[in-house]
Amino acid sequence: MTVIGMGNPEMGDDGIGIHLVELLRQEAEAEAWASPPQIVSAGRDPLAVGACLAEGAPVLLVDAVEMEEEPGECRLFPAEEWRFRERASASTHTLSLGAVLELARALGCAGQLRVVGIQVEDVRPGRFLSPRVREKIPRLMEMIREEVARLS
DSSP: EEEEEEEEBBGGGHHHHHHHHHHHHHHHHHHSSSSOOEEEEEEEEEHHHHHHHHTTTTEEEEEOOOOOSSSSSSEEEEEEGGOOOOSSSSOOSSSSSSHHHHHHHHHHHGGGGEOOOOOOOOOOBBOOOOOOHHHHHHHHHHHHHHHHHHHO
């Protein structure tokens, strides 16, 4: 089982996926989890994402998503249920979430991929998380831990 954080930590809330998987990594190390998941901060590296998907094991992908929800709201969904629009054809990181899902479909492993999508508020340049997204971190971490336990 692999947890992948995507995003661009140089673009405000777009870095929430990276931030959350780094917190998960710290928890796993501090608590000496018996069988921790593989934790990958893919950031803007499409090769890391593709390599993890190609392994065929369950993958939980954590990324900022435009869902027209309140900032910090999140949804957990299988790759096959991707219905959210992307902000624009370009992404603030090299591989957009939509492109990752298409890659998973092309590799035949979309059934193994689940996504935690988190609504952003502010994606201006800068290494920060907006207060409304930051305040949701405990609930987001709980959701990620529950899904990791379910998929492991």
